[in-house]
Amino acid sequence: MRRAASILVAAALAASPTSALAQGDAPKKEVPKLTKAPKLTRFEEAPFPESEKAAGKAATVVVRISINAEGGVDDVAVVESGGAAFDTAALQAVKKFKFEPAEIDGKPAGVRILYKYEFTLREEKPTKGTLVGKIVSRGKGDPVAGVEVELDGAKKVVTDASGSFVFDDVPEGKHAIRITGKGVKEISTEETVEAGKKITVKYDLDVKDPSAQPSADDDEIEVVVTAPPLRRQVLSTEVSADQGRRVPGTQGDVLKVVESMPGVARAAVGSGALVVWGAAPQDTRVYVDGVRVPTLYHNGGFRSVVHSSLVRSVELSPGGYGSPYGRGLGGLVTVGLRPLDDDKLNGSVAVDLLDASASVRGPLGKGLQVAAAVRRSHLDQALSAFTKRDVGDLVPIPKYADGQLRVAYVPSKQTSVELGVLGSQDRIERTLVARDPADDKRETREQSFSRLYLRYRATTTDGAVVDVVPWVGKERSKLVARFGGTPTELDVAATTYALRATYRARAASFLTVTGGLDAEVQATTLRRAGSITSPAREGDVRVFGQAPSDQVNVDDWSTTIGTFAPFVEGDFALFGDRLHVVPGLRFEPYVVSGSRRTPAAGDTPAVGYVREDTAVEPRVAARLAATDRLSVKAAYGVYHQAPQPEDLSAVFGNPTLGLAKATHLLVGGAARVTDTISVEASVFQSRSEGLAVRSTSSAPLLAQALTDVGEGRAKGLQVLLRKELSGGFFGWVSYSLLRSERIDAPGRAARLFDYDQTHVVTALGSYDLGKGFEIGARGRYATGYPRTPVVGAYYDAKRDGWVPLFGAQNSIRIPAFVQLDLRVAKRFKAAGGEGEAYLDVQNVTNRKNPEELVYSYDYKTRGTITGLPILPVVGVQWSF
Amino acid sequence: MVVLRRVLFVLSVSASALAAGCEPDLDDRPSRVLGKRVLGVRTDPPELPPGGQGVVSALFVDTTGELPSDTWTSAVCRARKPLTELGPVNPSCVDPQSTDLVPAEGQPPVAAVPDDACRLFGPDPPDPKPGEPPGRPVDPDGTGGYALPVVVRFGPNAAETAVGAVRLTCGLAGATSDDLSVYLERRRPNQNPDPPRITLADDVPVTTLEAKRGEVVTFRAGWPSCPTTAACGDGVCSPDETVKACPEDCTTPKGCGGAEVYGRFDPSTRTNVLSREAMRVSWFATGGSFDAERTGRAGDDAASTTENAWTAPTGPGTVHVWAVLRDDRGGAAWSHIVVSVL
DSSP states (O other): OEEEEEEEEEEEEEOSGGGGSOOTTSOOOOOOOEEEOOEEEEOOOOOOOHHHHHHTOOEEEEEEEEEOTTSOEEEEEEEEOOOHHHHHHHHHHHTTOEEEOEEETTEEEOEEEEEEEEEEOOOOOOOEEEEEEEEEETTTOOBOOSOEEEETTTEEEEOOTTSEEEEEEEESEEEEEEEEOTTBOOEEEEEEEOTTOEEEEEEEEOBOOTTSOOOGGGGSOOOOOOOOOOOOOSSOEEEEHHHHTTSTTSTTOGGGGGGGSTTBOOOOTTTOOOOBTTOOGGGSEEEETTEEESOSBOGGGSSBSSOGGGEEEEEEEOSOOOTTOOSOSSOEEEEEEOOOOOSSOEEEEEEESSEEEEEEEEEEETTEEEEEEEEEEOHHHHHHHHOSSOGGGTSOOOEEEEEEEEEEEEEETTEEEEEEEEEEEEEEEEEEOOSSGGGOEEEEEEEEEEEEEEEEEEEOTTSOEEEEEEEEEEEEEEEEEEETTEEEEEEEEEEEEEEEEEEEEEEETTEEEEEEEEEEEEEEEEEEEEOTTSSOOTTOOOOTTOOOOSBOEEEEEEEEEEEEEEEEEEEEEETTTTEEEEEEEEEEEEEEEESOSSOOOTTOOOOOEEEEEEEEEEEEEEEEESSSSEEEEEEEEEEEEOOOGGGGOTTTSOTTOOOEEEEEEEEEEEEESSSSEEEEEEEEEEEEEEEEEEOOOSSOBTTOSEEEEEEEEEEEEEEEEEEEEETTEEEEEEEEEEEEEEEOSTTOOOEEOTTOOSEEEEEEEEEEEETTEEEEEEEEEEOOOEEOOEEEEEEETTTTEEEEEEOSTTOEEOOOEEEEEEEEEEEEEETTEEEEEEEEEESTTOOOOEEEEEEOTTSSSEEEEEOOOSEEEEEEEEEO | OHHHHHHHHHHHHHHHHHHHTTOOOOOOOTTBOOSSEEEEEEEESSEEOTTOEEEEEEEEEETTEEOOGGGOEEEEEOOOOOTTOOSSSOGGGGSTTOTTEEEOBTTTTEEEOOTTHHHHSSSSOOOOOTTSOOBOOOOOBTTSOEEEEEEEEESGGGOEEEEEEEEEOOOOSSOOHHHHHHHHHHOOOOOOOOOOEEEOTTOOBOSEEEEOTTOEEEEEEEOOOOOSSOOTTSSOOOTTOOTTTOHHHHTTTOOOSSSOEEEEEETTTTEEEEEEOOEEEEEEESSSEESOSEEEEOTTOOOOEEEEEEEOOSSOEEEEEEEEEEETTSOEEEEEEEEEEO
């Protein structure tokens, strides 16, 4: 049920005495002219009469309001009745209206207007919300009246005697708020309004004491220069946490929505690899509020490493991003954590087939805020409880856990200091025991990381934003495997010290400058034992399940890679903000040192090395808003990446590997079809060089098992048709057309990249059915990954097995992947909070999607491993 | 309770669904001999120094039994394989037209180990090219050995290939002179195992057998027990025995036809260690089916037998059964029995 009110007739009858003068012989006098219509500044909502509501009645009451020269209501009379109950309600409400007085001939004057007050019964889903606020003086907490509050530079209201103000019918989403007034210091901020909800805000303002002696400063005009909010990367897709968790197939995990974004290849089931624009998974960087983390997902890709309750939004930039970020040839994923500004304790508890989690956040008092979340998987236990077979023999079932702790001190809206801890742990273990011990298959993978960070964020009085994040992190990954009689061990332990500092300010009315330092030092100790062919690398020609070579070696080494990258970026807003040109530069010296230049040889002491290589990375992006609805954009950037510490082994790699380099170029456009529907299309090209690849020589030089002569190139198109949340529905259709190739050595022909997927289509949508029910669907199509055909085989009499002979590398593909996922959720009130139960059904059609090619023992028959069948995942969450 | 039961039901459905996925549906029974196949290749002796010569044997069979040695040919491959190659040989040597093959001569065929075998396939670094640093030595296998590929061709137009190996007697890469000295002192060339002794549960060797249709027969393959500690006079020149200390065992060094103890340089600890051979038996039959394709014993398992159950075919006829015994240093031997299925 809603009440709608509107001014029916703005034309006024002059109430001044002059208007009553008789016409005729009187001296000709100009007719008074309404130079300014009255403006409603305070609306009083009339209660919907309960008796009429119960009867399902609606009505319209037209009243005549006499407004005095001060904007007050002198008299109200019903002109068109809607019924006694409605008339009474309307009259009572309208009497409390306040107006900005009308002006006649430029002077405030009393007027009468007709006003239509509608009482309607509607079932429609709200798309707007209400923003209610109160302004008080800082320190005293006294209400501040007469202050002007401006919404999005358009709507303005003035606080009343209680310091309150209200904006009704505010479209859902983020809105800019500006507060000005005599005696107060102007502030600008941003608020998010949710549909159908009343958002209450409170602002503490510095108010000058009126009794204080005026100072010279009082007469000065204060020019407030506010740095605009950070703009998204020129090509990126951002999804809010609220939408992300509703996407089918994510099981409520906000960050898993990245898999459905344009430019992202579909990862093979159980891999969790993030392949963006044809770049290798390790080439894409993931940041959580400025802190780099080694992975976005736990092993297997079932879950992300950050609890959804702490996430505000996630943004994927597949390429062409600005100079504040670097050290990666591929894409950029930035996870924004939600601000800690709760005024009461909130929390959640959730459980589903995969894991259980809990989170809590709230105030600790005196500007202190805290948030914490933990999660632990139980999929392995659930499976063993419900299946007789050891599923882990076929599908590695991950065990994982993660936790986050944030403590923030927020003395004011302009300043915050946060101490945070991020942690994640993974373990996959499987053992297939055979009657011949040499055929045993054992694999243990452990992966963990932790981050401890301190974030200082401040907005200065001139609107500049300072963000300083020093952090320290530890990473550990360990692989111990035995397959085909060949052992594999890879143990990597790294400690990282980093500092990320940015300063963003408006240097001029048309220029915003961002500058900063992005420094990182990573010390890594490594041990590797086993075959040089295990673990496999991109570009290795093999079939799934093929045992590694039986030749083995061992190496222990350490590396330190340090980079100190100052960067600067300017955002030139030209032609009335229609054109933004964003040039940037990143200057990044890399220092790479290692413990061993050559393999261990007898008593010869290890000879280490230190190298320095400087990368200069120009970046530029431009956006042109051709019309209010149409924009075009382009970006170009140079990116570098240090060699992986794993590749700097003198036995298994090459300590002399240099920097890999990539250039990204993209051109695109976006059109806003309606206020909530937009379409974006971009074509892109990336080229990379200096990639570490296997030596193709049968007699490589010492300590040169890898060489940095690989080249890569990817080009494609991505299209995103997106419907923003309105009317309870949101969704998008994304399409990526991609061709990604690699050249393994100079003069060699290009081959398809192992992760190349020509077509990737994702269509998803979620609809709020009302009454707490929500339904969503996601459909995906992806071309299969390339594979190298087996054209023959021979018998290995030493190991009693067959060895495949290969045709042209990556010249066939795994059949295409097609899958439909559904999600149904119901929200409900429960135990003083809100509960949500959901059923997320993956692969609704139970399609047997081929995930990998496999062969019979003699390679004469080829088959496929199929992915997950229909997989219903039920989950419940309770939040308060 | 009702709610809990429903939740458990959905969980069980989900878990079962997960279990049903991903399973390949290929028949993978290499033990079934359905046509011409090579089941084993060996050289005698199995380990040779550069310039040495060895007799090549191949167990070449079809459904009628073993085929004569003049139905296959053999050659040594001189091409070093790329680092990325997972198989035992450079794929170029699988090509019948390869120029990298040096045929074995005579009947029985005798293969000659190239003089530069330790540089091609062993720890000696390849000759550097002018102005370039030295090349990368070949990595040893898990037993510390290096292998010279022996290519056997068979079938119509010699189009089918099997690859065996000669273990090379070479030095070490990356060891100190002291370690090398110890290694050379303890080095004992590998010896092919004795042909596996095939028995039934009564431990009586069999060469022929009668079985009922569908009957389950448990075969046991055995090999001699080798001494695990050095003991002069046991007939085996163990790594820790020398000619001086034990002339009777080591004047003419003798190995053992079972799981031998051998010395190797452990690259992990960079020390010389003693290891014991792992033994594996590959089972083959022209009819029926085995429980396991291969059975075996790890190096730390003192047992000298391994068992495998065979289910006789449902129809009558003659079935040939082979057991190929391999040690993990590249030695091999085989035995054959004939089963009449009644």
